[in-house]
Amino acid sequence: MSAPVVPDSHAHLLEGAHVAQLATVRPDGSPQCNPVWFSWDGAHLFLSQVATTRKLRNMRREPRVSLVVVDPNNPFHYLEVRGEVDTIEPDQGLVFLASLTERYLPPDRRAQLPVEDRVVVRIRPTALAKELGYGAG
């Protein structure tokens, strides 16, 4: 299946340091939604996860996810990326966490992050949605 193309009008939502909402499916089949940091290399989304979180366990069991980024300056402008987790790898030396921290936090706050056992979750987009006028509906 060919990868969906992110339109130029929405690329900034993936390129900027925005907080995304990640929807996963729990073992009982109900949905879970959590704020996450992410990065985007033009083809995949990457998350840093503590190795023991519920949402990581959800993704190991059901790799299909949905990730939404809303423009903080215009809540009618948003992008939903549906995709599949294709790899979960150890974050050796916490190199990826350091890059994400640099993306999201000013220098004076970076030292506050705990050092934990972490993995890098890679998500392959399979579909996009960006309909307007969601607001009240």
Place this chain on the structure above:
Amino acid sequence: MSAPVVPDSHAHLLEGAHVAQLATVRPDGSPQCNPVWFSWDGAHLFLSQVATTRKLRNMRREPRVSLVVVDPNNPFHYLEVRGEVDTIEPDQGLVFLASLTERYLPPDRRAQLPVEDRVVVRIRPTALAKELGYGAG
């Protein structure tokens, strides 16, 4: 099952006019996530939906949902409400849509909303999550 109590520290997230993220489950079992407007009466969450949307169809089939509200001034402060859709009723005279529009939009923008066949979705909370430090994980 008794209703979970929203802590005072997080009540403003439900009381304010914030855009929430709604996670639903699609017929194929994968998750979907969409921005939504909502209201909160202290016991239930209410959404206005166009009668034909995919997320409404998802909720009719699988009533369990998750709704996240993030503090726009502090992305580490958020509330996830998991719950179940307990009623879906016609929005007679679009009375509920009008109240939501008043909650979210300044007067000069309210006229821009399309008039459509709409329903009111009532969600009964079953569990809350508000863990900190989600940021990078």
